[in-house]
Amino acid sequence: MTRTALVLGAGMVGVSCALALQKRGFTVTLIDRREPGRETSYGNAGVLARSSIAPLNNPSLYGKLAGYLGNGHPALNLSWRRALTRPGWLLRFLWEGRPSQAAARIAALDSITASTVERHRALMAEAGVAHRLRENGTLKLWRSEAGHAAAQAEHHFLKRHGIASRLLDRQGISAVEPHLNPIFRAGLLIPSNASVDSPGAVTAAYAALFAGRGGQIVQAEVKALTRQDAGWRAATDKGTFEAGIAVVALGPWSGDLLKPLGLDPRLDVERGYHRHLKPEARATLSRPIYDVDAAYFMAPMEQGYRVTSGVDLSFRDAPDAHRQIDGVTEAAREAFPLGAVAGETWRGARPTLPDSLPMIGEAPGNPGLWLAFGNQHIGFSTGPITGEMIAAMVCGETPPADPKPFRPERYIG
Structure with missing residues (x-):
């Protein structure tokens, strides 16, 4: 069974791992409870985020905490019951954001975002889905007068890391996106980012590519993972599957599967929401925008204009809390002529580790068990390089990015 693999999880990361292993001659079985691309990889803004090199818990977070804790800001909804259930995780998350760690975290994220657009x-x-790719950048926008300084600071930060951007004033914003209402005072166009019109459909297309090359896709819920003499066995509600190696790429559900093996990756989740709205009066956007002050993305999608919410730090499976998505929907209407809501409001969860970096590597003390999760807000962007890193390490090759910052040993003893 040495050239066989189980990949557990059919989001962008899991599908990318399956493709990369298949390319190296492995017979791969890809298992997920849902169809490929229907969980976390479905519900994002579709951005291929070359510029996402600053961790969420960077030093600037400390100055914003007071404004977040009362749940009055659209960027964050905090369940105090959840926070008090796992205070150690939250404290570690804040501790990892200290200034002394920033440069290393930025360098690590830079290494896995640099080839994002090229790989996708x-x-x-x-x-066969190249028509879904837009290579015209993303637009970050500020409503307040203070936005000019913030845009300049980010422009210089990106420039120091070799990422081009263009500062825009109110007139410049209108020239780039003429149907936006003139409520924004400053903008930053980042041309090295790209986007897609349906992240779920793109993930499904990659899965179809894998299947077309002989890969097996099984829609089943994984109940348990156990080590066998010659490899690994996954027990599902549709039978058992065995292979020489196993890759856990179940995103926010990865910890559930690893806990019975005595492995605690210190994984937690951030919930998020989106809804689609139809435009009014033939208004159009040509690229995703991020409204910094109102804390939402709005992106042109196949289903309409997708508006995404900020972070909801509630229990992963708690009932929906629509305060944020309702608030940002109204804010989006101020920015762009939107009409009726199309379809249901979607909720998902993103896998997050305390240092805002993914876990990519072999599980300590468990030969043949590979971990690929925790990509937080950039899993759709960094899925392909994550898959290549896993496959390269499995085969003893040099991975395309230094795996040390992402090693499982940093949290799993």
Whole structure:
């Protein structure tokens, strides 16, 4: 069973792992309880985020905490019951954001975002969905007068890391996106980012590419993972599957599967919401925008204009809390002529580790068990390189990015 693999989780990260292993001659079985791309990889803004190199818990977070804790800001909804249930995780998350760690975290994220667009462009061409790719950047916007300084600071930060951006005033914003209402005073156009019109459909297309090359996709819920003499066995509600290696890429559910093995990756989740709205009066946006002060993305999608919420730090499976998505929907209407809501409000969860970096590598003390999760807000962007890193390490090759910052040993003893 040495050239066989189980990949558990069919989001962007899992599908990318399956493709990368298959390319190296492995017979791969991809298992998920839902169809590929229907969980976390479905519900994002579709941004291929080359510029996402600053961890969420960076030093600037400390100055914002007081404004977040009362749950009055759209960027965060905090369940105090959840926070008090796992205070150690939250404290570690804040501790990891100290200034002395920032440079190393930025360098690590830079290493896995640098080839984001290039890798997706190649995969989308192979999968026959190149028409879904937009390479016209993303637009970050500020409503307040203070936005000019914030935009300049980010422009210089990105420039120091070799990422181009263009500062825009009110007139410049209108020239780039003429149908936005003139409520924004400053903007930053980041042309090295790209986007897609349906992240779920792109993930599904990559899965279809994998299946077309002989890969097996099983829609089943994984109940348990156990080590066998010659490899690993996954017990599901549709039978058992065995292989020489197993890759856990179940996103926010990964910890549930690892706990019975005595492995605690210190994984937690951030919930998020989106809804689609139809435009009014033939208004259009040509790229995703991020409204910094109102804390939402708005992106042109196949289903309409997708508006995404900030972070909801509630229990993963708690009932929906629509305060944030309702608030940002109204804020989006101020920015752009939106009409009726199309379809139901979606809720999902993102896997988050205390240092805002993914876990990519072999589980300590468990030969043949590989971990690929915790990509937080950039899993859709960094899925392909994560898959290549896993497959390269499995085969003893040099991975395309230094795996040390992402090693499981940093949290699993």
